[in-house]
Amino acid sequence: MTVGLGLLFLCCGSAPLSASLNISVSHYQLKNGLQVILSEDFTLPLISVAVTYKAGSLHDPPGKSGLAYLIENLMFLGSDNVGQMQHIGYVTRTGGTLNAATMADRTIFYQTVPSNQLALVLWLESDRMKSLQVSPAKVEAAKNELLSELRRRHQETPYLEAFFRFDRMLFPAPAAHRPIIGLEEDIKSITYEDAQNFHRQRYGPQNALLCVTGSFNTLQLRDLVNRYFESIPRSHDTLPPPVLPEPDKTSGMETSRAASIPAPSVLVGFRIHSARAVDMHVLTLIDYILCRGKTSRLVQRTIKRDRLASQITGSLERRGDLAAYRIFAVNNSEYSARLCVGSIYSELARMRTNFISEEELNRAKNRWKKDLLNRLSSRADKALFLSELALNYGDPRAGSLDIGRFQEVTPLMIAGLLNRYFYKENSQVLYILK
Structure with missing residues (x-):
């Protein structure tokens, strides 16, 4: 079934202008369980192919x-x-680009190539889905690469160990706070059998999603998908996702000291106990109101007015059905770091008791819509966006519903979630000091 997603965007200005962005989407499933998403876009002779596996750090064994x-x-x-690294060579020789990413609940492989190379990319992805060659030597090589990257990240990111520690504070369940890149002792302990079993359990077609966007003939593409993917057998060892217990609504405060950090800093986080879809839309807009842009609340309060921070950022993070909101502020002294936490609590208290204006909420919605438009500006980003909708809602055509939920958020809903989660007694604080 193919439908058009009518996405309504309001442009910033005194008189809002509306523009419709239609995305043609086809979504179906092969007999072996592989989900397929197709979205035509003939503006350029390019195609993007993204393959997402429901395998991430949440699924790593203890x-x-x-x-x-x-x-x-x-x-x-x-x-x-x-052959080894030939996938990269095949794609780059066409003038294409490729990348991959591992997250808490998924691993994504994606590439963009000229549209006449579509069959090549489908063949490459199908070959490693059905016949990845795992050997003890390759596992050892991959482990050494991970250990080198981990050491490099520690050198390049002085706050990394503190970030890992704060993850443990925000998400007490071991499966939820495991670093995606891994811990050194854990990486060293991975065996060939561990890698072989994990791949067999998590990387079958019934645990994967194929998304193709760009310039193609849909009937021809369906034939290619059937030719390359339908014969791949299901994996019979797929394990259920981990069940993550909800952490208590308690507060915690710790201090981390490291001589290598460039400046004293502080992390403040709020646990969100049920990452319901409707709440995530409100929480996303709270993020925009608090930390996105020069006019956001915490930028204005901690940097412009109180001069307690030189930088402040926020992020909404999910681990399965759990979520948390994290604030990171860079300060110029230990004293200003402690005062900065007080300013954050004070601004949140003000927002809990005084509804934000419709004007401020609409500014946040417009910034979010602008960012979404930027996400849809390339075929690769569009493939990732449609894959995300399929994973989060079970249907990539949920885009119009997704937009509608954001448009329906009210100041009352903002205040409701702030009062439910964003208060001192539900916060975790980590001071990162020299």
Whole structure:
């Protein structure tokens, strides 16, 4: 079934202008369980192919953090008909680009190539889906690469260990706070059998999603998808996702000291106990109101007015059905870091008791819509966006519903979630000091 997603965007200005962005989307499933999403776009002779596996750090076995990330690396080390690193060579020789990413609940491989190379990319992705070659030597090579990257990140990101520590504070369940890249001792303990079993359990077609966007003939593309993917057998060892217990609504405060950090800083986080879809839309707009842009509340309060921070950012993070909102502020002294936390609490208290104006809420919605438009400006980003909708809602055509939920958010809904989660007794604080 193919439908057009009518997405309504309001442009910033004194008189809002509306523009319709129609995305043609086809969504179906092969007999082996592989979900397929097709979206035509003939503006340029390019196509993007994204394959998403429901395998991420949440699924790493206990004591084996980094395993999903290791499999991401192994996926480039050869399959039955494609040699080591040849996938990259095939794509780049066409003038194409490619990338991959491991997240808490998924691993994504995506590439953009000229549209006449569509069959090549489908063949490459199908070959490693059905016949990835995992060997003890390749596992050891991938482990060494991960260990090198982990050491490099520690050198380049002085706050990294503090970020890992804060994850443990926000998400007490071990499966939820495992670093995606893994811990050094866990990476060293990964065996060939661990990698082989994890791949067999998590990387079958019934646990994957194929999305193609760009300039193609839909009937021809369906034939290609059937030719390359339909014969791949299901994996019979798929494991259910981990069940994450909800953490208590309690507060915590810790201090981390590291001589290598460039400046004293502080992390403040609020646990969100049920990441319901309707709440995520409100929480996203709270993020925009608090930390996105020069006019956001915490930028104006902590940087412009109180001069307690030189930088402040916020992020909404999900771990399965759990979520948290994280604020990171860079300060010029330990004293200003402690005062900065007080300013954050004070601004949140003001927002809990005084509704934000419709004007301020509409500014946040407009910034979000602008960012969404930017996400849809390339075929690769569009493929990732449609894949995300399919994973989050079970249907990539939920885009119009997604937009509608954002438009329906009211000041009362903002205040309701702020009062439910954003208060001192439900906060975790980590001071990062020299």
